[in-house]
Structures are given as structure tokens and as C-alpha cells.
Amino acid sequence: MKHWLRAAGVLVFILALALAGCEKAPDKAAAPAAAGPKTGELKVGFVYTSPVGDAGYSWAHDQGRKAVEKMDGVKTSYVEAVKDGADAERVIENMARGGFDLVFATNFGFMDPTMKVAKDYPNVKFMHCSGFKSSENVSNYFGRIYQARYLTGITAGHMTKSNTIGYVAAFPIPEVIRGINAFTLGVRSVNPKAQVRVVWTKTWFDPALEKDAAVSLLDVGCDIIAQHQNSPGPQEAAQERGKYSIGYNSDMSSFAPKAHLTAAVWNWAPLYEATVKEVREGTWKGNRAIWWGMDKGAVDIAPFGPMVPKDVQDKVLAQKALLMKGEDKIFVGPIKDQGGQVKIAAGVKAEDKELLGMTWFVEGVVGSVQ
Amino acid sequence: MNLVIRKREKSLGWGVLVVYLVALALALFVCALLLTLSGKSGMGGLAILFRAAFGQGYSLLDSLVKAIPIFLCALGVALSFRMQVWNIGAEGQFALGAVGATWAALTFSGLPGFALMPLMFLCAMACGGAWGLLPAALRLRLGVSEIISSLMLNYIGILLLEYLVFGFWKDPASFGFPMTAEFSSGGQIARIAPGVLGKLHWGLLACPIAGVAYSVFLSRTRLGFELAACGEGERVARYAQLPYAFLVFLVMGLGGALAGLAGSIEISATVGRLQPTVMVGYGYTAIVVAWLARLRPWGIAFTAYLLAAFRVGAEVMQLEMQVPAAIGPIMEGLILLCVLAGQFFLTYSVSLGRAPKPEAACPGGNGAEEARP
Amino acid sequence: MSPELVIALLAAAVQAGTPILFATLGEIISEKAGVLNLGVEGVMALSAFAAFITCHLTGSAWLGLLAGGMAGTLLCGLHSLVCQVFLGNQVVSGLALTLFGVGLATFLGTPYVGQSTEGFAKIALPLLSDLPVLGPIFFRHDVLVYLCYASPVAVWFLLNRTSLGLGLRAAGEMPAAAAAAGLKPQRLRAFGVMAGGFLCGLGGAYLSLAHTHLWTTGLSGGRGWVAVALVIFAFWRPGRAVIGAFLFGSVMAFQLRLQATGTNVPSSLLLMLPYALTVIVLVFSAARARRSGAPAALGVNIEPED
The missing domain is CATH 3.40.50.2300 (Response regulator)
Known part of the structure; x- marks a missing residue:
């Protein structure tokens, strides 16, 4: 009797998964949004490799995020302590799915996950820090x-x-x-x-x-x-x-x-502000390597x-x-x-x-x- | 009137579920309280947690993917916990499994998948198993506590992995970053149905196979019965002339092999290469899972899934509410503490009543025989 | 290495060993009473934060130290509640404590990251600090290090020369017999765990008030686990705990200085040294440990009689 109950439970679970898959299929097929100025609220996501509490690398990026948050009509959010690989891919995909227009992936190890997600979400723009791969909707950036x-x-x-x-x-x-x-x-x-x-x-x-x-x-x-x-x-x-x-x-x-x-x-603020402005005005482009130094602040x-x-x-x-x-x-x-x-x-x-x-x-x- | 504590004569049945749910609710309530104290909406947070963990199809799939390595590691440690051997080295065995699989994948990169994949699993299980046998040998030959030695081997295993990846396994094309070259396509586990089932990969198959093997071994084989009998402790086992030493080797070796398998599946399916960041503490989560599930395979499957789902949910909580990531471990720790406390009510019944003798009222008893009702 | 460098190395070892020694002694009391506490890492993390925040807000390092100790006591009280009252498994409860303690410290501490506090300054002891060799190694530290010199003696005295200590050891060896003799082993165990927690808490406080004077996540850095291992190395004896903590501190200090003098050995291998040493030392001492020291009822809960 007990075994039957369990088996039934597993069956229901598998069915739910299959249904889930079907339900998800359409939203991926969405046509790429026409390039051009973005009106309305702009959602910007940041993915950090360590807790913001590290007082260091991620903290510095988060200071940049706070500057972006102060811009008009921009809403930001972040996920901290994200490990490379499977976790990063899920977090980045969750952002893309959640209606974020621009995602900053701030760690080298996020490169492959970013590329994978970017392929499935052509109308979301991705900025990857310190890497070398790029595509139509992925650009690299780093500071000197x-x-x-x-x-x-x-x-x-x-x-x-x-x-x-x-x-x-x-x-x-x-x-x-x-x-x-x-x-x-x-x-x-x-x-x-x-x-x-x-x-x-x-x-x-x-x-x-x-x-x-x-x-x-x-x-x-x-x-x-x-x-x-x-x-x-x-x-x-x-x-x-x-x-x-x-x-x-x-x-x-x-x-x-x-x-x-x-x-x-x-000081990431100038680079982040400039990127958000580009996206807002519709001038943002992929396939770039943006290395900013002292001259750009x-x-x-x-x-x-x-x-x-x-x-x-x-x-x-x-x-x-x-x-x-x-x-x-x-x-x-x-x-x-x-x-x-x-x-x-x-x-x-x-x-x-x-x-x-x-x-x-x-x-x-x-x-x-x- | 006083509290009377008695050992239950029969199991609680459906009451078990009630105890677990109450414990879970209590843990989540404390989490919500913490959120409220830090100025966020506690109930809102829990709502997001549950929506993100169970509300959408893709979140169910994401959780399932994350549950695979946890399940395998937990099964491994559960085996040794069955006989009161405290293997907390699943993390290191996981690392060694990843190292073994990587060695195979890099050395025989030319082989087709059907040959390379089993080879990788085999190497992973051998390495993980060996890492598990080490504390077993130390314990049996020299009496070194397996708790400490397996824990220290976690650190050493992870540093060994780092040494290899920072050293001569570093991919020349990785721009100096600590990662090996990407495995050839034969060395990567494919996704089952990328369009429909998201990130779910064929590594999932290892779970039912291992789970069934685990229950058959325990309930249908002689060794399994002997293993269960050893749960009463080493002295009892030796007195009953059970092959205690052999069984310790067996459970530690098998546990290590399972953790190693988890390691190889994780790197092969989700990153496709070895890098130090694959170590995210699944080995420690596994201990939590095994215990919460009272070492039962279905329980382990369910709990592994639940904790994986909570981790996925905690990420979305961060995204939507800017809660620190630390809420994840806090939640896990609290759930564990509450369930541990709750399990008391599974073995003992507590009732208000007049105690036959005042001594019996004090749990822990005074050892007085006459206090028995 | 020059003599000066060796002296500097040993002085650094004393400092690195201090938080570990506090925690090891705490764990010894707890285990002597029969309760295995694998939550030391979490206790140290949370008490480091409690000490920091108290010192930061009140400006008093001593209040901070007290807060660190109390945080340790409270968290171990939770362990005691789960294990003594609800008879939960000690291994698992300890692991849960680590998850919870480290998590809570990170959670509560996030707004204060990167802030610093006064804490304890270094005080060279008059006369003693002028001794050749010994002076620079032992007597030019902060007041918590000096406190730490006294603590093994205090713990030894408590365990071996007081009736409370006798009761604690009885609760760890033969709780049933202790109960028959009219003691209350449950309460003794609870006391042992919480007193041990206080000492572990001092170890955590040392990290945020004396070793460094600041707060970031991860201050405990695995030292709690080392302490748990050192208890076995020490055969549950305070005196040997001193040697263990000092040895561990020395190895850590040694590998850093080896790098500083310029070596080509990869750092991953050097960092393995302390952990490998722990295992090796365990191998050599375990046979004796089995005979001497391990409390007979360690990790075994006292079941209620019905």
C-alpha cells in the first residue's frame, strides 16, 4: 500500500515537471525587442561572486550599483555569494526571466554561464567583467x-x-x-x-x-x-x-x-552609469571589450x-x-x-x-x- | 502534576508528518522574525521563498538539478551513519571524485562518450572511495576518530584539487584562470531535453539507481542486516561476532564512492571542466539531509529536494528583497535544530500527569530502577 | 632562518594559537562533561561579531569580551537544549550550530562590514618583556594573550581539583552512576557545554578585538574546526592543549614566513601543512588517546527512564 502511494507521488512529480517544461517553452521564443530607446523603468541586475560584506571586490561593485540605483527610472537588484557554474547560470537566467533589461556579471567565472543564458534571451543585455567572450548581446568590461x-x-x-x-x-x-x-x-x-x-x-x-x-x-x-x-x-x-x-x-x-x-x-560608478545610459538611449552594442582606466575615472x-x-x-x-x-x-x-x-x-x-x-x-x- | 516522559511503544504513523511540519514551520517562523527585525517583510519573504522554490515549473527543475549531488552524497553518508560511523568527509570525497573524473576526461579525451563516461565514473568512484577508506583505516588500525580525520581530509582534498587546477591542469586557453580545459563532448553529460526540461541532465539517472541499490542492500542482503545490527555500537557488534571492521571499510568506501560519483556528475554536467568553485559545500549539506531524513532513501530524496529548493528560493529572495545570502545557512541550521528537537516526540510521549515518583519526572532520570511506572 | 626570525615566528605562533587555545579549552570542558560540540566554528563566528558590535557601540573592549563570551554561552545553550532536553544527536546538532552561527554572524554583521573598533592594544609587560628570547615571544602581546596563559591552569583546576569538576567528569564518564550518587548529570552537562561555550566565545572575541580590530565576514576562518581536532590531540588535557595550539600556530606562521623569504613551493601545498599535521599527530597520539582521556559517555545522550 505504502509503495503504491510513493510511486503515485513520484508520477505526479514527473508529470508536474513535464507540464512545467511545456509551460516554459513559449516565453523563450519571444522575438528580440527592436533596438531603440527603452522607455519605462529599467531593471538592472548585478551578480556577485562573494558576499557584499567582503568589504572588497564585490563591495566595490556594489558601490557602483548604488550609484546606478540613484539614477532616474532605474531599479537595481543583486544576488551575492554566487558560485561559478550551475548556480551562476540559474541566477543569471532568473534575472533574464524576471524582466531585467541589463545584467552585470562581475566575475570571470560567470563567463560561460553568461554566454549560455545570453543565447536564450536575446533581448536582455549582458555585461561580463574581466572575460573575453562576447556576442550580439554580451559585452566585456574591466577596469585598469x-x-x-x-x-x-x-x-x-x-x-x-x-x-x-x-x-x-x-x-x-x-x-x-x-x-x-x-x-x-x-x-x-x-x-x-x-x-x-x-x-x-x-x-x-x-x-x-x-x-x-x-x-x-x-x-x-x-x-x-x-x-x-x-x-x-x-x-x-x-x-x-x-x-x-x-x-x-x-x-x-x-x-x-x-x-x-x-x-x-x-570606482565602478562612472562605467555603470554610462552603460545604463547607453541602454536607455538604445546605443548599447554587444561584442565590445570596454576597459576603462584612470582617464575615465x-x-x-x-x-x-x-x-x-x-x-x-x-x-x-x-x-x-x-x-x-x-x-x-x-x-x-x-x-x-x-x-x-x-x-x-x-x-x-x-x-x-x-x-x-x-x-x-x-x-x-x-x-x-x- | 508533572511532565511524564515515556518511550513510545508504537510508531506515530501520520503523526511523524505533523511533527516534521511543526518543526519546519517553527524554523521558518524564526527566519521570518529575523527578516522582520532587519526591516524586511518576514511573511513577504516566505511567500517569495515558496513561490520561487515551488511556484514555477522551471524552479522545480532547477531544484531537481541541484538536488542530484546532494542526494548522492547524502546516501553515502547515510550508509555510514547507519552503523554509527561518522563520516563527515563527503566534501573531500566529492572533491577527489571530481579530480578522478577530470584525470580520466583529460587523459582519454579522444574516447567516445560511451567509453569515456563510464571510465570517468569509475575513476571518480575509486578516488572518492579511497579518500573514504583512509579515515576508516585510521580508525580501525590506530583508533583515530573518523570525525576529525575525515574532516581534515576535506581540507586536504580541496587544497589538492586547487593545487592541480592552479598547477599543471590549468588550461592554457583560460587566460591563467584556475580551470582545466573543457572536457571533450564525450566527457560531458548531456541535458535530457533542453527545450522542455530545462537544465535537467542525464546524471539524474544515477539517483534512482543508487537509491534502489541502497534500499535493496539494506533490506535484502545479509551484509545489510549485519550493518543495521552494527548500529547498536561497536561493542555489541563485536560481541555478536559481526564483521565489524569489514563493514566499516565497506560503508566508508561506498560512501566515498557515492560522493565521488556526485562530484564527477556535477563537474561533467554543469560546468564541463574542473574549477575550484565546484566546491559549494554539498558534502556538508548531505549530512544535514541524511539526518533529517532519518537515513531512509525516500526521505533523503525528499529532503535533498526540499533543501535544494530552499537554496534556489533563497536566491530569488535576495534578488527581490535584497536579503543577505546568509539567510540560506541560517534557515538550514534552524530547520535542522528544530527537527532534531522534534524527533524527540517521535520516540517519546510527553503527557501531563502525576508521576509515580518525583525522580521519574526529570528527563535523564536518576537511574533509579523503581521509578518505572 | 636567522635567530631573530625564529623568535618572530614563535611570537606570531603565540598570537595565532591564542584563539584556538581558548576554543580548545572550551571544547575540552564540554567533552569532559560528555557532550561533543561540533558547533565551535559557529560559536566563534557569532561571538566574534557580538564582541565587535558591543565594543563598537559602547567603546569598552572589556564589555565586548564579555558579550563575546555570553554569545558563546547562549549559542551553546541552544546545543544543550537540543541535546540534553530533546535528546537530539550531538554530531548533527553541532553541525547545525555551525551553519546557524556562521550564517547569523554574517546576516547581522553585513551593515557593519569594514568598520573598525578600538579593542585591546598590545601591552609589553614590564621587566618580563625585557627578558632575552622569552620576552619578545611571550610578553609583548595584548592582555587577552596573558589571560590565555592563565586559562589552561584554571580549566585544569576546575576539572581536577573541584567537586564541580568531579561532577562534570562523572557526567561524561558514567552518567547513570553519577545520578545514582545523587548528582544531576543533565544539569552538569548543560553547565559544561555552556561554560565551554563561554571560553569558545572568548576565542571568537579575541579575533575581532585583539588579533584584528575590525569586522568582516569569515573572521573565524576554520579555527573552530581546528580546535575540535586539537581536543583529541590533547587527550582532553588542558596542558597538552597548550602544546597543540602553539604547534598549530607555529606551523601556520612557519608556512607564511617560508613564502615571505621566497620559496618556489606552491602555496596550496604549504597551506595543507596544518591540516596534514593534525592528521599525522592524531595518528601518533590516537592509540594513547583511546586509553587515556576520552570520556566514556562522550556523544551519548542520557535517556530518560520511564
């Missing part, structure tokens, strides 16, 4: 935070006395490696004897461990701590030892006012701390002025790797694709690239 890193590197190169600078980093992925390289190039552009030591923590979420990593770098003689981590733990470590630090993501001076020289700062450095001498500030600001004009010569050869091999030939400027997939350290970095 390495420009800001380069400037903070120049600052550090001037300020170091021991010629050893520590760098607490999360995961050995190209974005982080590119940042370390740009930082090191900045350091060595003014101080060729200096070296940058790297410690990997393999976490985005452990401020205590990040602080311990910074302490370990201070122990081996580093007198400036830079970081590619979300928490201000490393800043605290530098301040407690009376050494200097360089922040990331946002101005971290409130955590270590005596140590904080400057910081590499994200997507990245910047935080105000200098009082310990940075005026002449150092002026030298850094002079370089910043060049970047503001769009003259980005950071990854122009000759650039050697750790082993002394020339990776970018003299006079050649590395292409964006090379930067996107950077997996080697430049000369002057001490540490494993894994």
Missing part, C-alpha cells in the same frame, strides 16, 4: 586597476628604506598577478634595487590570516606592505610595527592613519598620507597626469620575468589579451607564482 597599482608602486619605491616591500595577495589569478607586476614595475621605475616579496593567503575572507601574512613579511625585513586582499588586516599590521602600508579597493586610511601612504581604488589612487613628502607626491602625480591623458606605458618592453628572460620585447606594448592572461612575475618579484 593596474594603473593605480603602478602609481602606488612609485610611491612605495620612493618611501622604502630597506628596499624590500611586502605584498599580501589572495589567489594566483591573472588579475592579482597583473597587479603585483604593475606595482613592481612602478617600484623599480624609481628604485631599481628594490624587490617585492609575495605571500599568498589563498583566501578572501580571513582578516586574521591576512594580518599574520603581513606580519611575516614585516619579520623578513619589509618596510612597506601592499595588498591584494579585501580586509584592512595587513594595514593594521603595518601600523602596529610603525611601518608603512598601501591599501586596496577603497581608501583604507581610517584603519591605519599613521601607516597608510595611499591606496589603489576602484574607473580607477584612482587615494589621497596621500601626511608622511609622503611633497616631492614624492609631485612625482607620482606627474605620472598620474600622463595616465589621465591616456598615455599608458606601464607594460611597454623591455620587461623581463623572474628568471631574467625578456617577456615583452623592447618598445612593444603588451596587448590587453596578454594582460588578461598574465601568469608570470616580472623581475624583482620574490615568490612563487602558484
Whole structure:
């Protein structure tokens, strides 16, 4: 008797699924909406890889979202802590299904899921961060935070006395490696004897461990701590030892006012506002790679701390002025790797694709690239 | 007048359902309360949760897809829980399964699907099983608690996966991001009917097969009976001359193999490659599921589906109400605590009445024999 | 490595070991009373937040510390309710506690992410901190580290030299016999779990008030699980818990310094060290652990007589 009940239950469930499938079929076949200005309320969705509470990468994106939310006739929403793969595909599809006009997928791992969903929902527009695949309704975007890193590197190169600078980093992925390289190039552009030591923590979420990593770098003689981590733990470590630090993501001076020289700062708001405006006016196009740098206001450095001498500030600001004009010569050869091999030939400027997939350290970095 | 607690003589029947529903309702009520306290609409949140989890066809399908790995892992740990062996290493076994399947998929990428797919499953089950046998061996030979060793092996397994993916399995075409090359089409599980059944894939078939095998093994084979008898504890089992050590190896090995299978299905069907982010804690959810379901296969199927649906629903709650993602684990934890407490009423009856002796009123009793009614 | 670096490493180990030691001692009390609590990770996460928010709002680090301890007590009270009153399975209840504790800390803490608080500052102890070698390793920390030096002795005294401790151990070894002797094993167990929770809570508070002075999600970072493992390593003895926590802290500090001095070993392998070490140490100590220390009724609930 009991078995029959169960079997019946399963049958009903399968029927429900089949019905569900049929019910869903038509809405996919909807014709692509005619291009043109979008009237009425614009719904914009954001997909984050970590909780907004990470005070870092996703937090910076969410600051951009809040700016978009303030625009007239725009409603935004987000889903945080989404894992790549199946979860991402479901979340992005839920947004497309839920009537969102524009979806920002803010993590590299969302690339394939975004492409899959985009194919089924041709009238929704997708922006994928830090990837390389695109289509009629998918474009890529990213910010040249390495420009800001380069400037903070120049600052550090001037300020170091021991010629050893520590760098607490999360995961050995190209974005982080590119940042370390740009930082090191900045350091060595003014101080060729200096070296940058790297410690990997393999976490985005452990401020205590990040602080311990910074302490370990201070122990081996580093007198400036830079970081590619979300928490201000490393800043605290530098301040407690009376050494200097360089922040990331946002101005971290409130955590270590005596140590904080400057910081590499994200500012997604201009890019997000511009994209939403494009969609509203009907000028948005797919198949683009939008990399915004300092000239467009997507990245910047935080105000200098009082310990940075005026002449150092002026030298850094002079370089910043060049970047503001769009003259980005950071990854122009000759650039050697750790082993002394020339990776970018003299006079050649590395292409964006090379930067996107950077997996080697430049000369002057001490540490494993894994 | 006092509370009298007695062991039930017969099972509650339909009352079981009532107890579970009350516990579930209580957990959801606390969640709603939390939402209200944080300035959102509590009831509105629950409404969205249920609509998103069960309201639409595609949400039913999405939940089903998500339930597949949870079900397989839960079945694996349930097997060892049956004999009071606490395998909480499903997460690591899942990771090792993914690693094994990836090795097969990358090494024999030229093979057609009908040959490659079984090979992947086999490698996954071997790797996952081996990862499960390790704590079993440590426990039997050296007396190391399997709780701790299987837990530590979770961390080591995941780091091993990371090491491989960040290291020499990294796809040169992935721009340095930690992921392997995409598996050849023979190494990817296809979707059953993309237009009609959404993301539902053929990996689903593994669930009924494993489920039926599980119940047949437990209810129809001699080993299964012996396993159930071992549930009374190691001393009893050894006294009864049951092959205790063999059974520990068996349940840990099989449990690991099932978790490994789940790992291979998950990477092959949903991402088509190995990347560290496939580790989303299904192994831990599995423990919750196995226990909630009281280790019964139908219960596990139902609970795995329910928790998967709640996770899917929690995402939509975020999307529509901007609730932090943490509401998901809070809900799971609360449901588990409430059901655990509720299960008390399945084994014991509580009534108001005059206790024969005051000692009997205190649960936990004073060990006094004469307190028996 | 130079001598200075070794001293620095050991000082870092003391700091990294402190929250783990607090939690390990808490878990020892709980397990001695017969209750396995796998929820330490959740307890540490929630109490780290409770400590942070209290210190942030009142400005008093000591109030924050108290709040952290109380949060730990309350959450473990929930564990006690489920396991002692409703006879729920201890393993599963502990896992649920972790889910719930970490989730709740994240949920409540989201508005405060990235904010900092005063907390405890480092105080070099007069005279002691000037000792060669020992001074920099042990006596240039914050006040919670010094408190932590005293806690193993206190826990040892409680368990082995007081009648309450005797009752706790009886509840963990032979609850039926304890009951026959006129003790109330249920209440003793509840006390053990909640007192242990208080200590775990101090460990959590240490993370947000002393180790760092800020709040973000994930502050506990798996330390609770390590504590659960160290209890077995320690044979349920406070003295050995000190060694275990210090050893674990050293390995963590060592792998970071190995990276800092420049090594080509991939970081995934280095990060495996602490976990692998835990297993290896368990392997070498388990045979003895079986004979010495494990409470006989650990993880077994006391069934009501009817």
C-alpha cells in the first residue's frame, strides 16, 4: 500500500515537471525587442561572486550599483555569494526571466554561464567583467586597476628604506598577478634595487590570516606592505610595527592613519552609469571589450598620507597626469620575468589579451607564482 | 502534576508528518522574525521563498538539478551513519571524485562518450572511495576518530584539487584562470531535453539507481542486516561476532564512492571542466539531509529536494528583497535544530500527569530502577 | 632562518594559537562533561561579531569580551537544549550550530562590514618583556594573550581539583552512576557545554578585538574546526592543549614566513601543512588517546527512564 502511494507521488512529480517544461517553452521564443530607446523603468541586475560584506571586490561593485540605483527610472537588484557554474547560470537566467533589461556579471567565472543564458534571451543585455567572450548581446568590461597599482608602486619605491616591500595577495589569478607586476614595475621605475616579496593567503575572507601574512613579511625585513586582499588586516599590521602600508579597493586610511601612504581604488560608478545610459538611449552594442582606466575615472589612487613628502607626491602625480591623458606605458618592453628572460620585447606594448592572461612575475618579484 | 516522559511503544504513523511540519514551520517562523527585525517583510519573504522554490515549473527543475549531488552524497553518508560511523568527509570525497573524473576526461579525451563516461565514473568512484577508506583505516588500525580525520581530509582534498587546477591542469586557453580545459563532448553529460526540461541532465539517472541499490542492500542482503545490527555500537557488534571492521571499510568506501560519483556528475554536467568553485559545500549539506531524513532513501530524496529548493528560493529572495545570502545557512541550521528537537516526540510521549515518583519526572532520570511506572 | 626570525615566528605562533587555545579549552570542558560540540566554528563566528558590535557601540573592549563570551554561552545553550532536553544527536546538532552561527554572524554583521573598533592594544609587560628570547615571544602581546596563559591552569583546576569538576567528569564518564550518587548529570552537562561555550566565545572575541580590530565576514576562518581536532590531540588535557595550539600556530606562521623569504613551493601545498599535521599527530597520539582521556559517555545522550 505504502509503495503504491510513493510511486503515485513520484508520477505526479514527473508529470508536474513535464507540464512545467511545456509551460516554459513559449516565453523563450519571444522575438528580440527592436533596438531603440527603452522607455519605462529599467531593471538592472548585478551578480556577485562573494558576499557584499567582503568589504572588497564585490563591495566595490556594489558601490557602483548604488550609484546606478540613484539614477532616474532605474531599479537595481543583486544576488551575492554566487558560485561559478550551475548556480551562476540559474541566477543569471532568473534575472533574464524576471524582466531585467541589463545584467552585470562581475566575475570571470560567470563567463560561460553568461554566454549560455545570453543565447536564450536575446533581448536582455549582458555585461561580463574581466572575460573575453562576447556576442550580439554580451559585452566585456574591466577596469585598469593596474594603473593605480603602478602609481602606488612609485610611491612605495620612493618611501622604502630597506628596499624590500611586502605584498599580501589572495589567489594566483591573472588579475592579482597583473597587479603585483604593475606595482613592481612602478617600484623599480624609481628604485631599481628594490624587490617585492609575495605571500599568498589563498583566501578572501580571513582578516586574521591576512594580518599574520603581513606580519611575516614585516619579520623578513619589509618596510612597506601592499595588498591584494579585501580586509584592512595587513594595514593594521603595518601600523602596529610603525611601518608603512598601501591599501586596496577603497581608501583604507581610517584603519591605519599613521601607516597608510595611499591606496589603489576602484570606482565602478562612472562605467555603470554610462552603460545604463547607453541602454536607455538604445546605443548599447554587444561584442565590445570596454576597459576603462584612470582617464575615465574607473580607477584612482587615494589621497596621500601626511608622511609622503611633497616631492614624492609631485612625482607620482606627474605620472598620474600622463595616465589621465591616456598615455599608458606601464607594460611597454623591455620587461623581463623572474628568471631574467625578456617577456615583452623592447618598445612593444603588451596587448590587453596578454594582460588578461598574465601568469608570470616580472623581475624583482620574490615568490612563487602558484 | 508533572511532565511524564515515556518511550513510545508504537510508531506515530501520520503523526511523524505533523511533527516534521511543526518543526519546519517553527524554523521558518524564526527566519521570518529575523527578516522582520532587519526591516524586511518576514511573511513577504516566505511567500517569495515558496513561490520561487515551488511556484514555477522551471524552479522545480532547477531544484531537481541541484538536488542530484546532494542526494548522492547524502546516501553515502547515510550508509555510514547507519552503523554509527561518522563520516563527515563527503566534501573531500566529492572533491577527489571530481579530480578522478577530470584525470580520466583529460587523459582519454579522444574516447567516445560511451567509453569515456563510464571510465570517468569509475575513476571518480575509486578516488572518492579511497579518500573514504583512509579515515576508516585510521580508525580501525590506530583508533583515530573518523570525525576529525575525515574532516581534515576535506581540507586536504580541496587544497589538492586547487593545487592541480592552479598547477599543471590549468588550461592554457583560460587566460591563467584556475580551470582545466573543457572536457571533450564525450566527457560531458548531456541535458535530457533542453527545450522542455530545462537544465535537467542525464546524471539524474544515477539517483534512482543508487537509491534502489541502497534500499535493496539494506533490506535484502545479509551484509545489510549485519550493518543495521552494527548500529547498536561497536561493542555489541563485536560481541555478536559481526564483521565489524569489514563493514566499516565497506560503508566508508561506498560512501566515498557515492560522493565521488556526485562530484564527477556535477563537474561533467554543469560546468564541463574542473574549477575550484565546484566546491559549494554539498558534502556538508548531505549530512544535514541524511539526518533529517532519518537515513531512509525516500526521505533523503525528499529532503535533498526540499533543501535544494530552499537554496534556489533563497536566491530569488535576495534578488527581490535584497536579503543577505546568509539567510540560506541560517534557515538550514534552524530547520535542522528544530527537527532534531522534534524527533524527540517521535520516540517519546510527553503527557501531563502525576508521576509515580518525583525522580521519574526529570528527563535523564536518576537511574533509579523503581521509578518505572 | 636567522635567530631573530625564529623568535618572530614563535611570537606570531603565540598570537595565532591564542584563539584556538581558548576554543580548545572550551571544547575540552564540554567533552569532559560528555557532550561533543561540533558547533565551535559557529560559536566563534557569532561571538566574534557580538564582541565587535558591543565594543563598537559602547567603546569598552572589556564589555565586548564579555558579550563575546555570553554569545558563546547562549549559542551553546541552544546545543544543550537540543541535546540534553530533546535528546537530539550531538554530531548533527553541532553541525547545525555551525551553519546557524556562521550564517547569523554574517546576516547581522553585513551593515557593519569594514568598520573598525578600538579593542585591546598590545601591552609589553614590564621587566618580563625585557627578558632575552622569552620576552619578545611571550610578553609583548595584548592582555587577552596573558589571560590565555592563565586559562589552561584554571580549566585544569576546575576539572581536577573541584567537586564541580568531579561532577562534570562523572557526567561524561558514567552518567547513570553519577545520578545514582545523587548528582544531576543533565544539569552538569548543560553547565559544561555552556561554560565551554563561554571560553569558545572568548576565542571568537579575541579575533575581532585583539588579533584584528575590525569586522568582516569569515573572521573565524576554520579555527573552530581546528580546535575540535586539537581536543583529541590533547587527550582532553588542558596542558597538552597548550602544546597543540602553539604547534598549530607555529606551523601556520612557519608556512607564511617560508613564502615571505621566497620559496618556489606552491602555496596550496604549504597551506595543507596544518591540516596534514593534525592528521599525522592524531595518528601518533590516537592509540594513547583511546586509553587515556576520552570520556566514556562522550556523544551519548542520557535517556530518560520511564
